[in-house]
Amino acid sequence: DARVTQTPRHKVTEMGQEVTMRCQPILGHNTVFWYRQTMMQGLELLAYFRNRAPLDDSGMPKDRFSAEMPDATLATLKIQPSEPRDSAVYFCASGPPHGTEAFFGQGTRLTVV
Amino acid sequence: DAKTTQPPSMDCAEGRAANLPCNHSTISGNEYVYWYRQIHSQGPQYIIHGLKNNETNEMASLIITEDRKSSTLILPHATLRDTAVYYCIVRISNFGNEKLTFGTGTRLTIIP
Numbered sequence: 001d002a003r004v005t006q007t008p009r010h011k012v013t014e015m016g017q018e019v020t021m022r023c024q025p026i027l028g029h030n031t032v033f034w035y036r037q038t039m040m041q042g043l044e045l046l047a048y049f050r051n052r053a054p055l056d057d058s059g060m061p062k063d064r065f066s067a068e069m070p071d072a073t074l075a076t077l078k079i080q081p082s083e084p085r086d087s088a089v090y091f092c093a094s095g096p097p098h099g100t101e102a103f104f105g106q107g108t109r110l111t112v113v
Numbered sequence: 114d115a116k117t118t119q120p121p122s123m124d125c126a127e128g129r130a131a132n133l134p135c136n137h138s139t140i141s142g143n144e145y146v147y148w149y150r151q152i153h154s155q156g157p158q159y160i161i162h163g164l165k166n167n168e169t170n171e172m173a174s175l176i177i178t179e180d181r182k183s184s185t186l187i188l189p190h191a192t193l194r195d196t197a198v199y200y201c202i203v204r205i206s207n208f209g210n211e212k213l214t215f216g217t218g219t220r221l222t223i224i225p
Contacts, residue, residue: 031210
């Protein structure tokens with residue numbers, strides 16, 4: 001059963017620390033999305049990659065967030081330095097080159113104290 | 114992508130059909146209607162999509178009005194596991210590798 005895998009599932013960190021979230025997309029999918037979900041803002045698109053190249057990262061705060069795809073099986077989202085307002089659930093999703101649906105991971109719940 | 118309007122919340126009795134409305138009055142002729150749902154603490158899950166014809170799959174049915182300005186997602190026999198937030202999304206692409214823009218959705222509660 002193919003699925004998007006995100007690690008860690010939960011992360012508590014102190015303000016100012018670096019946070020790295022990882023995502024393994026479904027094999028064969030060529031697009032990876034990063035979303036953030038908060039009670040106030042709902043689900044927001046932060047960035048997405050196609051064939052490992054960044055396509056759109058306009059939703060991402062550039063000064064502290066960075067997203068990369070070192071290879072086709074791994075996408076990372078880093079926050080440095082982290083702030084309490086970054087507390088949210090971060091979802092990764094992957095999409096196939098053919099086919100009509102994107103598949104979401106279970107999310108990483110980040111708490112910055 | 115066109116915007117959508119959904120009621121913030123709805124209740125439905127278990128075993129009955131749940132009908133979730135969505136208004137998309139500014140939809141363009143080449144835009145698709147997509148539905149996703151998010152069960153508590155999980156990632157969003159694709160349900161169904163359509164362009165102008167009614168669609169049915171193993172999860173739900175999608176009814177799109179003739180003028181395409183609104184649609185209804187129907188869960189024929191709602192169960193407690195259908196309690197979730199349902200998102201109606203209008204987008205140009207029908208490919209899974211194009212971005213989705215989520216609104217606030219409808220929180221559906223299935224009552225035992």
